[in-house]
Amino acid sequence: MQLNASKTKEMILGPLAQHTLPLLTTASGIIERVTTFKLLDIHMDSSLCWTTYVNNMIKKATCGLHSLKKKLKTAGLSSNQPLHYYTAIGLHLNTVYNAL
Numbered sequence: 001m002q003l004n005a006s007k008t009k010e011m012i013l014g015p016l017a018q019h020t021l022p023l024l025t026t027a028s029g030i031i032e033r034v035t036t037f038k039l040l041d042i043h044m045d046s047s048l049c050w051t052t053y054v055n056n057m058i059k060k061a062t063c064g065l066h067s068l069k070k071k072l073k074t075a076g077l078s079s080n081q082p083l084h085y086y087t088a089i090g091l092h093l094n095t096v097y098n099a100l
Contacts, residue, residue, distance in 0.1 A: 005029035011037055017046040 005028040012021065012033070024031040036045045036052050043053040 003028060005031055008032070009034045009037055011035070011044070011046055013046055013048060 003026055005026055008031050010024050010031045010033045017035070023033060036043060038044075043056050045052045
């Protein structure tokens with residue numbers, strides 16, 4: 001089995017990430033070093049914090065809430081009702097984010 005250098009990433013975790021280490025090289029090329037990486041829809045970073053993942057989930061949820069708000073508005077709800085849904089869910093997301 002041959003390693004495809006263009007599809008392979010290297011991430012250094014923990015305290016070693018603070019040091020400048022030489023890049024990995026293979027016969028097919030140099031392996032790219034990254035500080036964040038998305039694998040199976042989970043964003044990881046070299047400090048093993050959940051901040052990148054949580055920020056991306058909040059971004060997705062905000063887009064979904066905006067879509068929900070537009071659909072509720074086109075369904076004929078009063079102008080305050082979609083705002084109540086949006087506010088309740090948005091406050092919950094902010095509470096979860098601030099707890100991390």
